[in-house]
Amino acid sequence: MTVPPRLRRALVRLRRDVAFIAAGVTLHLVALLLQVWVVLLLLGTALDPDPDTPAVLAVSAPLLIVAGWGLTEPQRWRFRALCGVELPRQGFKEVKRQFGYNLLIGPLLGVLEFLLLALLLAALAASLVLVWIWAVPWEWRVQHHGYTTPASYLTVLGLVALAAVPVLAGGLVRLEILVGRAVLGVSRSDELARRVEDLTESRAGAVDAADAERRRIERDLHDGAQQRLVSLALNLGLAKATLTDLPPEAQQVIDAAHREAKDAIEELNNLVRGLHPAVLDELGLDAALSGLAARAPLPVRLRVDLPDGLPRRTAPAVEAVAYFVVSEALTNIAKHAREATRAEVTVARLGEILRVVVADDGPGGADPSRGTGLKGLAQRVRSVDGTFRMSSPVGGPTMMSVELPCPM
Amino acid sequence: MIAEDSVLLRIGLVKVVEMAGFAVAAEAGDAQELLAAVEEHRPGLAVVDVRMPPGFTDEGVRAALSIRQRYPGTAVLILSQYVEERYAADLLATNTSGVGYLLKQRVADVEEFIEALRRVAAGGTALDPQVVAQLLVRRSSDPLERLTARERDVLALMAEGRSNGGIAAQLVVSESAVAKHINNILAKLDLPKADADHRRVLAVLHFVGVGC
Numbered sequence: 001m002t003v004p005p006r007l008r009r010a011l012v013r014l015r016r017d018v019a020f021i022a023a024g025v026t027l028h029l030v031a032l033l034l035q036v037w038v039v040l041l042l043l044g045t046a047l048d049p050d051p052d053t054p055a056v057l058a059v060s061a062p063l064l065i066v067a068g069w070g071l072t073e074p075q076r077w078r079f080r081a082l083c084g085v086e087l088p089r090q091g092f093k094e095v096k097r098q099f100g101y102n103l104l105i106g107p108l109l110g111v112l113e114f115l116l117l118a119l120l121l122a123a124l125a126a127s128l129v130l131v132w133i134w135a136v137p138w139e140w141r142v143q144h145h146g147y148t149t150p151a152s153y154l155t156v157l158g159l160v161a162l163a164a165v166p167v168l169a170g171g172l173v174r175l176e177i178l179v180g181r182a183v184l185g186v187s188r189s190d191e192l193a194r195r196v197e198d199l200t201e202s203r204a205g206a207v208d209a210a211d212a213e214r215r216r217i218e219r220d221l222h223d224g225a226q227q228r229l230v231s232l233a234l235n236l237g238l239a240k241a242t243l244t245d246l247p248p249e250a251q252q253v254i255d256a257a258h259r260e261a262k263d264a265i266e267e268l269n270n271l272v273r274g275l276h277p278a279v280l281d282e283l284g285l286d287a288a289l290s291g292l293a294a295r296a297p298l299p300v301r302l303r304v305d306l307p308d309g310l311p312r313r314t315a316p317a318v319e320a321v322a323y324f325v326v327s328e329a330l331t332n333i334a335k336h337a338r339e340a341t342r343a344e345v346t347v348a349r350l351g352e353i354l355r356v357v358v359a360d361d362g363p364g365g366a367d368p369s370r371g372t373g374l375k376g377l378a379q380r381v382r383s384v385d386g387t388f389r390m391s392s393p394v395g396g397p398t399m400m401s402v403e404l405p406c407p408m
Numbered sequence: 409m410i411a412e413d414s415v416l417l418r419i420g421l422v423k424v425v426e427m428a429g430f431a432v433a434a435e436a437g438d439a440q441e442l443l444a445a446v447e448e449h450r451p452g453l454a455v456v457d458v459r460m461p462p463g464f465t466d467e468g469v470r471a472a473l474s475i476r477q478r479y480p481g482t483a484v485l486i487l488s489q490y491v492e493e494r495y496a497a498d499l500l501a502t503n504t505s506g507v508g509y510l511l512k513q514r515v516a517d518v519e520e521f522i523e524a525l526r527r528v529a530a531g532g533t534a535l536d537p538q539v540v541a542q543l544l545v546r547r548s549s550d551p552l553e554r555l556t557a558r559e560r561d562v563l564a565l566m567a568e569g570r571s572n573g574g575i576a577a578q579l580v581v582s583e584s585a586v587a588k589h590i591n592n593i594l595a596k597l598d599l600p601k602a603d604a605d606h607r608r609v610l611a612v613l614h615f616v617g618v619g620c
Contacts, residue, residue: 219464222459222489223414223464226489227414227416227417228416230417230489230512230513230515230516231414231416231417231420233513233515233516234417234420234421234424234515234516234518235420236516237515237516237517237518238420238423238424238427238518240518241427241518241519242427258516261516262513262516262517265513265516266513269489269490269513273490277490278459278464278465278490279490279492279494281465282465282466283492283494287492287493287494288492290492290493290494290542290543290545290546291490291491291492291493291538291542293542293545294493294538294541294542294544294545295538295541300545301545302545302546
């Protein structure tokens with residue numbers, strides 16, 4: 001015999017709901033019984049002092065408090081294991097809510113659960129009355145020989161009640177989930193807020209780690225390769241200056257090597273300076289920018305308007321991004337806008353916003369969606385919640401405007 | 409007197425300084441050793457690296473400032489991987505004579521470096537072209553716009569602390585042409601005329617926003 005699928009599903013659901021409710025009764029009524037016990041003890045003491053009461057109270061009152069907390073975890077288990085609802089781990093937070101649920105709302109729900117289970121049992125008993133009535137001694141049946149009519153009514157009533165149980169149980173479970181989520185759960189907005197907080201923190205960590213890495217590379221190159229190159233260039237320079245009686249070919253070789261070494265120093269200096277100059281840490285953004293502007297192959301006008309001293313300097317991560325923006329922008333101008341005759345860099349802090357504007361009078365037509373340079377720039381600006389705007393009509397001028405939040 | 413934490417470079421520097429005809433009184437690897445050695449030897453010139461132990465930040469600049477304050481007889485030439493106008497401003501704020509601030513790599517151009525060494529030791533100024541460029545970036549004000557490109561070149565060389573002869577050699581023009589440019593510049597920027605190189609440097613530096 002096969003059970004029709006709809007009925008089977010209904011039965012499975014009913015079984016699950018009943019299990020959930022039965023587990024609820026035990027948990028909710030534990031608290032209720034405890035409370036009733038404590039109240040009765042107190043009443044009893046008021047009416048008829050008993051020497052043992054204080055001792056019993058001393059045990060039961062802490063029990064009540066422990067129950068206020070301790071029942072939360074079993075409730076979480078019940079929701080998770082028996083109806084697949086995940087409630088957050090509360091620990092010792094939200095004390096009021098936990099106590100409220102375990103000692104006030106819970107017992108009320110417990111009463112409802114109890115009533116529903118009682119209804120289920122009563123309905124079962126009533127619908128089977130014509131079966132178990134035979135177990136009753138026959139004398140009773142003889143004495144009440146009109147019993148079959150009420151028994152038939154009772155059976156019908158029981159069947160009706162039985163039909164109502166799944167609906168009621170489903171409703172009760174839904175109610176429980178609503179209440180459970182409202183009291184013990186986290187609201188969606190709280191959850192999102194927490195998530196955003198986590199992400200913000202981890203992103204800031206990533207940004208700082210990247211900055212620290214740039215500093216480390218800068219320092220390593222400064223202490224290693226750059227000193228060696230300078231020493232090499234110096235020795236070649238000395239050779240050039242002192243070995244004047246060499247054949248001209250040798251002179252030329254030394255000369256070329258000397259030039260190469262100097263060019264290598266220049267190149268490496270520019271590269272490292274674009275990474276993270278030491279002066280940015282020591283003296284801040286304003287001082288670091290003039291080096292960039294002076295290095296650019298076209299005249300750059302630099303205007304920096306940062307309030308000195310108090311309020312304190314902009315956050316290092318934001319300064320590093322602003323520096324990078326100017327560095328990249330000037331590099332881009334030198335690379336792609338060769339016709340540009342001048343550029344202008346303006347950095348100003350307005351309240352909690354650091355605005356960096358780089359403009360040039362080149363041919364325009366720059367497209368942030370093409371080319372990795374601008375994309376990387378926009379990404380790095382976004383990494384500190386900044387906004388990046390660019391206007392570069394064909395024919396110029398090009399203007400890049402970046403706003404970085406720098407909370408006081 | 410030479411203070412440089414990289415041993416390799418220190419050896420090279422000693423060679424160059426001796427080539428220039430100076431005698432090296434002492435060498436130091438960090439700012440503290442440097443100050444102690446200056447106290448002991450009172451040298452005429454200290455060549456100092458900016459980034460030295462323990463902090464590897466701007467120890468050299470701070471040491472140089474206190475040397476200039478406490479031992480006016482000791483000229484200071486600062487070398488750095490990168491030059492920063494802020495440090496130049498600090499150095500020139502109190503005294504522009506006997507101060508030099510150059511990129512490390514300039515040491516490789518031995519003759520020019522020796523020339524700068526002598527200039528600083530003699531109480532002059534030697535500023536790296538890059539520092540001057542940075543200072544001018546800050547002062548892109550209208551008077552500068554009135555200068556011709558050639559005059560701007562001359563102004564930059566003046567700010568580096570070079571003499572008329574030095575400027576002429578650099579630009580491959582006659583000294584009288586340089587003198588004419590300089591007069592034009594001083595007129596356009598409203599700067600006082602001065603015969604001595606040093607006074608002129610002072611005026612120019614003052615114009616670009618540093619010095620006293």
